[in-house]
Amino acid sequence: MLFICYSKCTTCARARKWLDEKNLVYEVRDIKTDNPTIAELKKWHKASGLPLKRFFNTSGLQYKALGLKDKLAGMSEEQQLGLLATDGMLVKRPLLIDAGTVLVGFKEGEWNILI
Numbered sequence: 001m002l003f004i005c006y007s008k009c010t011t012c013a014r015a016r017k018w019l020d021e022k023n024l025v026y027e028v029r030d031i032k033t034d035n036p037t038i039a040e041l042k043k044w045h046k047a048s049g050l051p052l053k054r055f056f057n058t059s060g061l062q063y064k065a066l067g068l069k070d071k072l073a074g075m076s077e078e079q080q081l082g083l084l085a086t087d088g089m090l091v092k093r094p095l096l097i098d099a100g101t102v103l104v105g106f107k108e109g110e111w112n113i114l115i
Contacts, residue, residue, distance in 0.1 A: 001026040001114075004036070004095040012094045015106035019096075022115050026096070031088035036095075038085045044095065045081070048102035052080050055104060057092045066090075 003019065003026040005012035019026055036044070045052055053072060057063055068090075072080060084090055096103040096111070103110055 001096060001098040002029060003027065004029045004031050004091075004093060004097070006031050006088070006093050009093055011106050015094045015096070015111070018106070018108060018111065024114060031091055031093055031095075033088075035088040036085060036091060038081050041081050041084050041091075044097060044102045047097075047100055048104060050102075050104060052077055055084060055092055056080075057090055060089055062087055062089045 001019075001024065003016065005016065005028065007030060016028075041055065045055060048054075056068065056072070058069070063069070068083075075083070092104050094106055096114075098114065101113070
């Protein structure tokens with residue numbers, strides 16, 4: 001499993017603790033220093049079955065500073081993916097990727113499918 005997180009994110013810390021308590025093995029990737037690529041985001045978006053908007057960190061400072069709440073609807077999927085790939089802080093975290101399963105954000109009920 002690939003666990004993509006931000007070290008200063010409390011939700012990421014809770015998710016990591018949950019993974020450790022379940023004795024799940026995972027590789028950690030810091031979203032700020034190793035931002036997802038457009039190709040990765042496309043693949044994860046498709047595998048997740050979620051709307052692309054769910055991949056945006058809507059409570060983040062960057063999202064708000066760029067006024068994305070009002071701009072996303074007018075952007076193509078390619079433009080949105082390109083934007084997400086420019087800055088890891090725009091991406092909702094944590095992300096957990098495992099053999100076709102992509103979980104965005106930490107909701108214990110959703111993550112229970114892993115155990």
